[in-house]
Amino acid sequence: MKKFLFIFCLIIHIPLTHAQNIKALVGGTLIDGFGGKPIFNSVIIVENDKIIKVGHQGNTEIPINAEIISTEGMSVMPGLWDMHVHLMINGHSDYTHWDKTYLNVLGDIIMPASALQLLKAGVTSARDLGAPLEESISVRDRINNGELQGPTMYMSGPFIQKEPYPGTEAFRWGVNGAADARMKVKKLADAGVDCIKLIDQDQMTLDEVKAVVDEAHKNNLTVVAHSHRPEEIRRGLAAGVDNFEHTGLSSAPQYPDDVIEMIKERTAQMNKGPLFWTPTVEGLYNYEYVRDNPEALDNDCWHEGLPQYIIDDIEASIQHPGRLPYFQLTPSRRPTLERKVKQLMDAGVVLLIGTDSGIPMKFHCQSTWHELDVWVNEFGIDPMYAIKAATYWPAKMMGVDDNYGTISEGKYADIIAVKGDVLRYISLLQDVDMVMKHGKMVK
Numbered sequence: 142m143k144k145f146l147f148i149f150c151l152i153i154h155i156p157l158t159h160a161q162n163i164k165a166l167v168g169g170t171l172i173d174g175f176g177g178k179p180i181f182n183s184v185i186i187v188e189n190d191k192i193i194k195v196g197h198q199g200n201t202e203i204p205i206n207a208e209i210i211s212t213e214g215m216s217v218m219p220g221l222w223d224m225h226v227h228l229m230i231n232g233h234s235d236y237t238h239w240d241k242t243y244l245n246v247l248g249d250i251i252m253p254a255s256a257l258q259l260l261k262a263g264v265t266s267a268r269d270l271g272a273p274l275e276e277s278i279s280v281r282d283r284i285n286n287g288e289l290q291g292p293t294m295y296m297s298g299p300f301i302q303k304e305p306y307p308g309t310e311a312f313r314w315g316v317n318g319a320a321d322a323r324m325k326v327k328k329l330a331d332a333g334v335d336c337i338k339l340i341d342q343d344q345m346t347l348d349e350v351k352a353v354v355d356e357a358h359k360n361n362l363t364v365v366a367h368s369h370r371p372e373e374i375r376r377g378l379a380a381g382v383d384n385f386e387h388t389g390l391s392s393a394p395q396y397p398d399d400v401i402e403m404i405k406e407r408t409a410q411m412n413k414g415p416l417f418w419t420p421t422v423e424g425l426y427n428y429e430y431v432r433d434n435p436e437a438l439d440n441d442c443w444h445e446g447l448p449q450y451i452i453d454d455i456e457a458s459i460q461h462p463g464r465l466p467y468f469q470l471t472p473s474r475r476p477t478l479e480r481k482v483k484q485l486m487d488a489g490v491v492l493l494i495g496t497d498s499g500i501p502m503k504f505h506c507q508s509t510w511h512e513l514d515v516w517v518n519e520f521g522i523d524p525m526y527a528i529k530a531a532t533y534w535p536a537k538m539m540g541v542d543d544n545y546g547t548i549s550e551g552k553y554a555d556i557i558a559v560k561g562d563v564l565r566y567i568s569l570l571q572d573v574d575m576v577m578k579h580g581k582m583v584k
Contacts, residue, residue, distance in 0.1 A: 162189045164580070165203045169212030169558055171195070174219040174532035174547035176525055179564070183217060187554040190580040195549060212575070216563035218528060219548050220265025220292075220555035220578060221570075222535035223509045224419050225386055225495030228252040228280065228294075229272040229312070231451075232443060234458040234465045234501040240308055243451070248276035254446025256284060256291025258505040259498070260583055261445065263573035265555040266535065266545055267292040268495070270338045270365060270386070273312045274298040278333055290583065293555075295539055297338035297365065298329050301353055303345045316345065319352035326353055330360035335539070337364045339382065343372035347379060354380040363538065368418075371400050378403050384417040384538060386495065388481040392473035395480050401488055408489030417538050418485050419495035422478045423512040424503045426519065428471045431502055432462040443504035459502050467501045479520050486522075493538065494531035510570035517567045524564045554580040 164187040171183035173195070184201040186194035194201060203209070229247050231254070233239045243251055252272070259267055269277060277296040284291040298312075301322070305313035316322040322345075326337055337357040342350045357364045358381070366377040368385040374396075377385060389396075396404075408416050431437055438459060444452050459465070486492065494516075496508035513531065516522040536546025544553050558575040576584040 162580075163187070163204050163207040164210055164554075165207040166210045166212050166217060166556065166558075167198065167203065169215040169217035170562070171548060172216060172218040172525070172528060172564065173549060174529060175549075176529045176533065179216075183212070185217070185548060185554075185556065187556075187577075187580050190553055192548060192550055192552050192554050192556075210575075212558050215558040215560050215574065216569070217548070217556060217558045218563065219532040219546060220557050220576070221263050221509055221531045222266045222268075222494065222546070223259065223264045223292075223496055223498060223512075223531075224268045224384075224493045224535050224538070225421050225497050226255070226259065226267045226269055226505065226508075227271060227497070227499035228255040228269050228505075229276070230499035231255055231258075231447070231455065232459065232499065232502055232504045233455045234467060237308060238458075240311075242454075244273075244311060247273060248279050250446075250448065251451070252276060252280045253283075253289050253291065255499065255505045256280065256289060256294065257446045258443060259509075260291050260576065260578065261442070262506045262509060263557040263570060263576050264292050264505075264509050265557070265576070265578045266295070268295040268297075268336065268365075268535070268539070270297050270336075271300045271312060272296070272298065274329065274332055274334070281335075292578075293545070295335035297336050298332065298334040300338050300340050301325060301329075302339070302341040303349075316349055316353070319346075319348045322349045322352040323356040326356040326362075327360070330357070330362055334362065337362050339364055339366040339377070341373070342366055342376050342380075343370055345376075347376055350376050350380040354382060361540075363540075365419075371397050374400050375403060378407055381413075384419065384493070386419045386421060387497075388420050388422060388478055388485075390470075390474070392470065392477060394477050396484055401484060404485070404488040404490060415491040415534075415538075416489070417493055417534070418490040419493045420478075420482050420485070421495050421497040421512070422482060422520075423508070423515040424497055424500055425468075425471050425474055426478055426515050427511065428468045428502075429475070432468075435462050438462070438502060440504075440507065442506035445506070462502060465501055482516075482520060482522075491534055491538075492526075492530050493535055494527065507571070510568065513570060514568050524567050527567065528563075554578075 166185040171180040363383040498508035
Protein backbone atom coordinates (compact mmCIF):
# COMPACT_ATOMS: atom_id res chain seq x y z
CA MET A 142 0.00 0.00 0.00
CA LYS A 143 2.80 2.41 0.86
CA LYS A 144 4.47 1.68 -2.48
CA PHE A 145 1.20 2.44 -4.32
CA LEU A 146 0.83 5.78 -2.53
CA PHE A 147 4.39 6.76 -3.38
CA ILE A 148 3.86 6.02 -7.09
CA PHE A 149 0.52 7.89 -7.04
CA CYS A 150 2.22 10.94 -5.50
CA LEU A 151 4.83 10.93 -8.23
CA ILE A 152 2.14 10.75 -10.92
CA ILE A 153 0.14 13.70 -9.63
CA HIS A 154 3.32 15.69 -8.87
CA ILE A 155 4.44 15.87 -12.52
CA PRO A 156 1.63 18.08 -13.93
CA LEU A 157 1.70 20.35 -10.88
CA THR A 158 5.42 21.02 -11.35
CA HIS A 159 4.85 21.52 -15.08
CA ALA A 160 2.11 24.04 -14.35
CA GLN A 161 4.44 26.17 -12.27
CA ASN A 162 6.56 26.78 -15.38
CA ILE A 163 3.76 28.47 -17.35
CA LYS A 164 3.47 32.25 -17.18
CA ALA A 165 0.99 34.59 -18.84
CA LEU A 166 1.93 38.23 -19.39
CA VAL A 167 -1.42 39.95 -19.74
CA GLY A 168 -2.68 43.42 -20.63
CA GLY A 169 0.26 45.39 -22.03
CA THR A 170 0.85 47.02 -25.41
CA LEU A 171 3.08 44.59 -27.28
CA ILE A 172 5.81 45.85 -29.61
CA ASP A 173 6.89 42.48 -30.97
CA GLY A 174 10.09 43.53 -32.77
CA PHE A 175 8.88 42.98 -36.33
CA GLY A 176 8.07 46.67 -36.79
CA GLY A 177 4.31 46.36 -37.30
CA LYS A 178 1.41 47.87 -35.41
CA PRO A 179 1.53 47.20 -31.64
CA ILE A 180 -0.88 44.67 -30.15
CA PHE A 181 -3.07 46.22 -27.45
CA ASN A 182 -4.27 44.21 -24.44
CA SER A 183 -1.69 41.61 -25.36
CA VAL A 184 -1.27 38.10 -24.00
CA ILE A 185 2.08 36.28 -24.07
CA ILE A 186 2.18 32.68 -22.84
CA VAL A 187 5.59 31.45 -21.71
CA GLU A 188 6.34 27.82 -20.91
CA ASN A 189 9.70 27.17 -19.28
CA ASP A 190 12.14 29.28 -21.33
CA LYS A 191 10.12 29.65 -24.57
CA ILE A 192 7.19 31.67 -25.85
CA ILE A 193 4.38 29.33 -26.87
CA LYS A 194 1.54 31.75 -27.71
CA VAL A 195 1.15 35.44 -28.58
CA GLY A 196 -2.17 37.23 -29.01
CA HIS A 197 -4.57 39.54 -27.24
CA GLN A 198 -7.20 39.15 -24.57
CA GLY A 199 -9.95 38.64 -27.11
CA ASN A 200 -8.44 35.67 -28.89
CA THR A 201 -5.95 33.98 -26.57
CA GLU A 202 -6.92 31.49 -23.91
CA ILE A 203 -4.85 31.68 -20.75
CA PRO A 204 -4.01 28.26 -19.25
CA ILE A 205 -5.95 27.77 -16.02
CA ASN A 206 -2.79 26.96 -14.07
CA ALA A 207 -0.61 29.78 -15.45
CA GLU A 208 1.07 32.36 -13.25
CA ILE A 209 -0.54 35.66 -14.27
CA ILE A 210 1.81 38.64 -14.62
CA SER A 211 -0.05 41.89 -15.24
CA THR A 212 1.48 44.22 -17.82
CA GLU A 213 -1.46 46.63 -17.80
CA GLY A 214 -0.37 50.15 -18.74
CA MET A 215 3.02 48.94 -19.92
CA SER A 216 4.91 48.71 -23.18
CA VAL A 217 6.07 45.12 -23.64
CA MET A 218 8.88 44.35 -26.07
CA PRO A 219 11.72 41.95 -26.78
CA GLY A 220 14.78 42.24 -24.57
CA LEU A 221 17.19 44.79 -25.99
CA TRP A 222 20.38 43.97 -27.85
CA ASP A 223 23.50 46.12 -27.59
CA MET A 224 25.74 45.31 -30.54
CA HIS A 225 28.88 47.04 -29.33
CA VAL A 226 29.90 46.64 -25.70
CA HIS A 227 33.21 46.23 -23.91
CA LEU A 228 32.75 44.14 -20.79
CA MET A 229 36.42 44.52 -19.93
CA ILE A 230 36.11 48.27 -19.26
CA ASN A 231 33.62 50.31 -17.25
CA GLY A 232 33.86 54.07 -17.71
CA HIS A 233 37.46 54.63 -16.52
CA SER A 234 39.20 57.46 -18.38
CA ASP A 235 42.74 56.04 -18.49
CA TYR A 236 42.98 52.88 -20.61
CA THR A 237 46.72 52.42 -20.00
CA HIS A 238 46.24 52.44 -16.24
CA TRP A 239 43.15 50.22 -16.45
CA ASP A 240 44.78 47.57 -18.66
CA LYS A 241 47.88 47.41 -16.49
CA THR A 242 46.02 47.39 -13.17
CA TYR A 243 43.02 45.12 -13.77
CA LEU A 244 44.00 42.62 -16.46
CA ASN A 245 44.17 39.81 -13.89
CA VAL A 246 40.63 40.39 -12.56
CA LEU A 247 38.79 40.89 -15.85
CA GLY A 248 37.29 37.41 -15.93
CA ASP A 249 36.40 37.13 -12.25
CA ILE A 250 35.23 40.64 -11.36
CA ILE A 251 34.98 43.27 -14.08
CA MET A 252 33.41 41.41 -16.99
CA PRO A 253 30.81 39.66 -14.80
CA ALA A 254 29.89 43.02 -13.21
CA SER A 255 29.51 44.64 -16.63
CA ALA A 256 27.31 41.78 -17.83
CA LEU A 257 25.06 42.02 -14.76
CA GLN A 258 24.65 45.77 -15.21
CA LEU A 259 23.63 45.32 -18.85
CA LEU A 260 21.04 42.69 -17.96
CA LYS A 261 19.48 44.80 -15.20
CA ALA A 262 19.14 47.62 -17.79
CA GLY A 263 17.02 45.40 -20.05
CA VAL A 264 19.80 44.22 -22.37
CA THR A 265 19.23 40.48 -22.72
CA SER A 266 21.68 39.96 -25.61
CA ALA A 267 24.93 41.76 -26.37
CA ARG A 268 27.97 41.57 -28.62
CA ASP A 269 31.36 42.13 -26.98
CA LEU A 270 33.97 43.48 -29.39
CA GLY A 271 37.49 43.17 -28.08
CA ALA A 272 38.77 41.41 -24.94
CA PRO A 273 41.20 38.63 -23.95
CA LEU A 274 40.19 35.33 -25.51
CA GLU A 275 40.09 33.04 -22.48
CA GLU A 276 38.12 35.49 -20.34
CA SER A 277 35.67 36.21 -23.18
CA ILE A 278 34.80 32.56 -23.72
CA SER A 279 34.68 31.84 -19.99
CA VAL A 280 32.30 34.68 -19.14
CA ARG A 281 30.01 33.84 -22.06
CA ASP A 282 29.87 30.18 -21.15
CA ARG A 283 29.35 30.81 -17.43
CA ILE A 284 26.39 33.03 -18.27
CA ASN A 285 24.97 30.36 -20.58
CA ASN A 286 25.45 27.73 -17.85
CA GLY A 287 23.64 29.83 -15.26
CA GLU A 288 26.74 30.48 -13.14
CA LEU A 289 26.64 34.25 -13.85
CA GLN A 290 23.83 36.68 -14.53
CA GLY A 291 24.12 38.56 -17.79
CA PRO A 292 22.86 38.87 -21.33
CA THR A 293 23.35 36.11 -23.85
CA MET A 294 26.80 37.18 -25.02
CA TYR A 295 28.40 37.01 -28.46
CA MET A 296 32.18 37.37 -28.18
CA SER A 297 34.83 38.41 -30.67
CA GLY A 298 37.78 37.81 -28.39
CA PRO A 299 40.88 39.84 -29.32
CA PHE A 300 40.88 42.56 -31.95
CA ILE A 301 42.60 41.65 -35.23
CA GLN A 302 44.80 44.49 -36.50
CA LYS A 303 48.13 45.12 -38.22
CA GLU A 304 50.05 45.66 -34.99
CA PRO A 305 48.83 45.79 -31.37
CA TYR A 306 49.27 48.99 -29.45
CA PRO A 307 51.99 48.82 -26.75
CA GLY A 308 50.71 47.07 -23.64
CA THR A 309 47.57 45.64 -25.29
CA GLU A 310 48.93 42.35 -26.61
CA ALA A 311 46.62 40.34 -24.32
CA PHE A 312 43.57 41.43 -26.30
CA ARG A 313 44.92 42.73 -29.63
CA TRP A 314 46.49 40.38 -32.15
CA GLY A 315 48.69 41.65 -34.97
CA VAL A 316 48.95 40.00 -38.38
CA ASN A 317 51.96 39.74 -40.67
CA GLY A 318 50.89 38.59 -44.10
CA ALA A 319 47.82 36.80 -45.42
CA ALA A 320 48.84 33.38 -44.10
CA ASP A 321 49.30 34.76 -40.59
CA ALA A 322 45.95 36.54 -40.83
CA ARG A 323 44.23 33.26 -41.68
CA MET A 324 46.03 31.46 -38.87
CA LYS A 325 44.97 34.04 -36.28
CA VAL A 326 41.33 33.94 -37.39
CA LYS A 327 41.35 30.12 -37.42
CA LYS A 328 42.74 30.12 -33.89
CA LEU A 329 39.87 32.35 -32.74
CA ALA A 330 37.33 30.22 -34.58
CA ASP A 331 38.67 27.01 -33.03
CA ALA A 332 38.46 28.63 -29.59
CA GLY A 333 34.75 29.25 -30.14
CA VAL A 334 34.34 32.99 -30.75
CA ASP A 335 31.08 34.23 -32.27
CA CYS A 336 32.48 36.87 -34.64
CA ILE A 337 35.73 38.54 -35.69
CA LYS A 338 36.59 42.16 -34.82
CA LEU A 339 38.82 43.87 -37.40
CA ILE A 340 40.35 47.33 -36.87
CA ASP A 341 42.91 49.57 -38.56
CA GLN A 342 42.46 47.59 -41.76
CA ASP A 343 43.75 50.58 -43.72
CA GLN A 344 47.15 49.78 -42.22
CA MET A 345 46.99 46.21 -43.55
CA THR A 346 47.50 45.05 -47.11
CA LEU A 347 44.34 44.30 -49.00
CA ASP A 348 45.42 40.66 -49.18
CA GLU A 349 45.61 40.56 -45.38
CA VAL A 350 42.16 42.11 -45.02
CA LYS A 351 40.68 39.70 -47.54
CA ALA A 352 42.35 36.78 -45.76
CA VAL A 353 40.75 37.79 -42.44
CA VAL A 354 37.28 38.07 -43.96
CA ASP A 355 37.56 34.95 -46.11
CA GLU A 356 38.80 32.76 -43.25
CA ALA A 357 36.08 34.10 -40.96
CA HIS A 358 33.37 33.35 -43.50
CA LYS A 359 34.79 29.86 -44.06
CA ASN A 360 34.24 29.30 -40.34
CA ASN A 361 30.70 30.76 -40.44
CA LEU A 362 31.77 33.88 -38.53
CA THR A 363 30.72 37.42 -39.38
CA VAL A 364 33.32 40.20 -39.55
CA VAL A 365 32.81 43.47 -37.69
CA ALA A 366 35.17 46.28 -38.74
CA HIS A 367 36.00 49.83 -37.70
CA SER A 368 35.02 52.66 -40.03
CA HIS A 369 36.97 55.49 -38.45
CA ARG A 370 38.73 56.43 -41.70
CA PRO A 371 37.52 56.34 -45.32
CA GLU A 372 40.17 53.84 -46.37
CA GLU A 373 39.05 51.46 -43.63
CA ILE A 374 35.59 51.49 -45.23
CA ARG A 375 36.93 51.09 -48.77
CA ARG A 376 39.06 48.08 -47.88
CA GLY A 377 36.36 46.60 -45.70
CA LEU A 378 33.82 46.80 -48.50
CA ALA A 379 36.29 45.35 -51.01
CA ALA A 380 36.92 42.40 -48.68
CA GLY A 381 33.25 41.76 -47.82
CA VAL A 382 32.98 42.98 -44.21
CA ASP A 383 29.51 42.30 -42.79
CA ASN A 384 29.12 45.08 -40.23
CA PHE A 385 30.90 48.43 -39.81
CA GLU A 386 31.22 50.24 -36.48
CA HIS A 387 31.27 53.98 -35.60
CA THR A 388 30.97 57.05 -37.82
CA GLY A 389 34.60 58.14 -38.02
CA LEU A 390 37.27 59.86 -35.96
CA SER A 391 37.55 63.00 -38.06
CA SER A 392 35.65 66.27 -38.02
CA ALA A 393 34.99 66.06 -41.76
CA PRO A 394 31.33 67.03 -42.26
CA GLN A 395 30.37 63.93 -44.26
CA TYR A 396 31.62 60.76 -45.90
CA PRO A 397 33.49 61.17 -49.21
CA ASP A 398 31.33 60.73 -52.30
CA ASP A 399 33.22 57.68 -53.51
CA VAL A 400 32.69 55.92 -50.18
CA ILE A 401 28.95 56.55 -50.30
CA GLU A 402 28.83 55.26 -53.87
CA MET A 403 30.63 52.08 -52.78
CA ILE A 404 28.16 51.63 -49.93
CA LYS A 405 25.22 52.10 -52.31
CA GLU A 406 26.69 49.58 -54.71
CA ARG A 407 27.00 47.05 -51.88
CA THR A 408 23.49 47.63 -50.49
CA ALA A 409 22.08 47.14 -54.00
CA GLN A 410 23.41 43.58 -53.96
CA MET A 411 20.58 42.11 -51.91
CA ASN A 412 21.75 38.59 -52.71
CA LYS A 413 24.49 39.30 -50.15
CA GLY A 414 21.96 40.34 -47.51
CA PRO A 415 21.91 43.69 -45.71
CA LEU A 416 25.00 45.74 -44.99
CA PHE A 417 24.91 46.46 -41.27
CA TRP A 418 26.30 49.53 -39.50
CA THR A 419 26.56 50.31 -35.79
CA PRO A 420 27.11 54.08 -35.50
CA THR A 421 27.68 54.31 -31.69
CA VAL A 422 26.96 58.05 -31.62
CA GLU A 423 25.64 58.87 -28.15
CA GLY A 424 28.90 58.84 -26.21
CA LEU A 425 30.14 61.60 -28.50
CA TYR A 426 26.87 63.44 -29.00
CA ASN A 427 26.18 63.87 -25.28
CA TYR A 428 29.75 64.46 -24.11
CA GLU A 429 29.43 68.22 -23.75
CA TYR A 430 26.18 67.81 -21.82
CA VAL A 431 27.81 65.33 -19.43
CA ARG A 432 30.87 67.56 -19.11
CA ASP A 433 28.70 70.51 -18.11
CA ASN A 434 26.24 68.46 -16.04
CA PRO A 435 28.42 65.87 -14.29
CA GLU A 436 25.71 65.03 -11.75
CA ALA A 437 24.62 62.38 -14.23
CA LEU A 438 27.79 60.46 -13.36
CA ASP A 439 26.66 60.10 -9.76
CA ASN A 440 24.09 57.45 -10.67
CA ASP A 441 25.39 54.44 -8.77
CA CYS A 442 23.84 51.77 -11.01
CA TRP A 443 27.32 51.13 -12.44
CA HIS A 444 28.65 50.20 -9.00
CA GLU A 445 26.80 46.88 -8.96
CA GLY A 446 29.15 43.91 -8.83
CA LEU A 447 32.31 46.03 -8.45
CA PRO A 448 34.42 46.19 -5.28
CA GLN A 449 34.83 49.59 -3.66
CA TYR A 450 38.47 50.02 -4.66
CA ILE A 451 37.57 49.79 -8.36
CA ILE A 452 34.59 52.13 -7.92
CA ASP A 453 36.87 54.66 -6.22
CA ASP A 454 39.43 54.38 -9.03
CA ILE A 455 36.81 54.97 -11.72
CA GLU A 456 35.32 57.94 -9.87
CA ALA A 457 38.74 59.53 -9.41
CA SER A 458 39.53 59.13 -13.12
CA ILE A 459 36.42 61.06 -14.24
CA GLN A 460 36.47 63.75 -11.57
CA HIS A 461 37.18 66.41 -14.22
CA PRO A 462 35.14 65.44 -17.31
CA GLY A 463 36.28 68.47 -19.27
CA ARG A 464 39.95 67.48 -19.03
CA LEU A 465 39.74 63.99 -20.52
CA PRO A 466 42.06 63.62 -23.56
CA TYR A 467 39.67 61.04 -25.05
CA PHE A 468 37.05 63.71 -25.79
CA GLN A 469 39.04 66.81 -26.72
CA LEU A 470 38.16 66.59 -30.43
CA THR A 471 34.56 65.64 -29.70
CA PRO A 472 33.08 69.18 -29.94
CA SER A 473 34.34 69.28 -33.54
CA ARG A 474 33.06 65.78 -34.32
CA ARG A 475 29.63 66.19 -32.75
CA PRO A 476 28.06 68.27 -35.58
CA THR A 477 29.00 65.55 -38.11
CA LEU A 478 27.22 62.69 -36.38
CA GLU A 479 23.63 63.23 -37.50
CA ARG A 480 24.70 64.00 -41.07
CA LYS A 481 26.73 60.80 -41.35
CA VAL A 482 23.96 58.67 -39.86
CA LYS A 483 21.50 60.12 -42.37
CA GLN A 484 23.99 59.48 -45.20
CA LEU A 485 24.21 55.84 -44.16
CA MET A 486 20.43 55.47 -43.94
CA ASP A 487 19.98 57.10 -47.35
CA ALA A 488 22.60 54.73 -48.79
CA GLY A 489 20.54 51.73 -47.68
CA VAL A 490 22.47 50.30 -44.75
CA VAL A 491 20.66 48.68 -41.83
CA LEU A 492 21.57 50.47 -38.61
CA LEU A 493 22.07 48.57 -35.37
CA ILE A 494 21.96 49.85 -31.82
CA GLY A 495 25.38 49.66 -30.21
CA THR A 496 27.02 51.97 -27.74
CA ASP A 497 30.75 51.35 -27.23
CA SER A 498 29.63 50.86 -23.65
CA GLY A 499 32.51 50.93 -21.19
CA ILE A 500 34.46 53.80 -22.79
CA PRO A 501 35.19 56.80 -20.52
CA MET A 502 32.04 57.92 -18.65
CA LYS A 503 29.87 55.40 -20.54
CA PHE A 504 28.40 52.88 -18.12
CA HIS A 505 26.74 49.61 -19.02
CA CYS A 506 23.61 50.37 -17.01
CA GLN A 507 22.90 53.55 -18.99
CA SER A 508 24.45 53.35 -22.45
CA THR A 509 21.79 51.49 -24.43
CA TRP A 510 18.81 53.69 -23.60
CA HIS A 511 20.97 56.78 -24.10
CA GLU A 512 21.75 55.64 -27.67
CA LEU A 513 18.08 55.03 -28.42
CA ASP A 514 17.20 58.43 -27.00
CA VAL A 515 19.67 60.27 -29.26
CA TRP A 516 18.46 58.40 -32.35
CA VAL A 517 14.82 59.23 -31.68
CA ASN A 518 14.81 62.59 -29.90
CA GLU A 519 17.86 64.24 -31.47
CA PHE A 520 18.14 62.68 -34.93
CA GLY A 521 14.41 62.21 -35.52
CA ILE A 522 14.65 58.50 -36.33
CA ASP A 523 11.31 56.70 -36.10
CA PRO A 524 11.09 54.98 -32.68
CA MET A 525 9.87 51.74 -34.24
CA TYR A 526 12.93 51.72 -36.52
CA ALA A 527 15.15 52.30 -33.48
CA ILE A 528 13.52 49.49 -31.49
CA LYS A 529 13.82 47.12 -34.44
CA ALA A 530 17.52 48.08 -34.62
CA ALA A 531 17.81 46.91 -31.00
CA THR A 532 15.80 43.70 -31.32
CA TYR A 533 14.99 42.11 -34.71
CA TRP A 534 18.00 43.19 -36.78
CA PRO A 535 20.75 42.29 -34.29
CA ALA A 536 19.38 38.75 -34.00
CA LYS A 537 19.20 38.55 -37.79
CA MET A 538 22.74 39.84 -38.17
CA MET A 539 24.11 37.28 -35.71
CA GLY A 540 22.17 34.44 -37.36
CA VAL A 541 20.11 33.60 -34.27
CA ASP A 542 16.74 35.04 -35.34
CA ASP A 543 15.14 31.59 -35.04
CA ASN A 544 15.49 31.94 -31.27
CA TYR A 545 15.87 35.65 -30.49
CA GLY A 546 14.94 39.18 -31.51
CA THR A 547 11.13 39.13 -31.51
CA ILE A 548 8.28 38.13 -29.26
CA SER A 549 6.86 35.25 -31.26
CA GLU A 550 6.07 31.58 -30.84
CA GLY A 551 9.02 29.23 -30.40
CA LYS A 552 11.56 31.87 -29.40
CA TYR A 553 13.26 32.32 -26.07
CA ALA A 554 11.24 34.40 -23.63
CA ASP A 555 13.54 37.42 -23.48
CA ILE A 556 11.00 40.12 -22.64
CA ILE A 557 11.13 43.57 -21.04
CA ALA A 558 8.37 45.97 -20.02
CA VAL A 559 8.16 49.62 -18.98
CA LYS A 560 5.27 51.63 -17.59
CA GLY A 561 3.96 53.98 -20.27
CA ASP A 562 4.16 54.38 -24.04
CA VAL A 563 7.74 53.75 -25.13
CA LEU A 564 6.97 54.67 -28.75
CA ARG A 565 6.20 58.21 -27.62
CA TYR A 566 8.66 58.41 -24.73
CA ILE A 567 11.68 56.31 -25.64
CA SER A 568 13.51 57.57 -22.54
CA LEU A 569 11.23 55.37 -20.42
CA LEU A 570 13.82 52.69 -21.16
CA GLN A 571 16.15 54.34 -18.66
CA ASP A 572 14.21 52.53 -15.93
CA VAL A 573 12.99 49.18 -17.20
CA ASP A 574 10.35 47.82 -14.84
CA MET A 575 10.46 44.16 -15.85
CA VAL A 576 13.24 42.04 -17.30
CA MET A 577 12.69 38.39 -18.21
CA LYS A 578 15.47 36.30 -19.73
CA HIS A 579 14.77 32.79 -20.97
CA GLY A 580 11.51 32.78 -19.05
CA LYS A 581 13.06 33.72 -15.69
CA MET A 582 12.38 37.03 -13.99
CA VAL A 583 15.55 39.05 -13.51
CA LYS A 584 13.85 42.25 -12.38
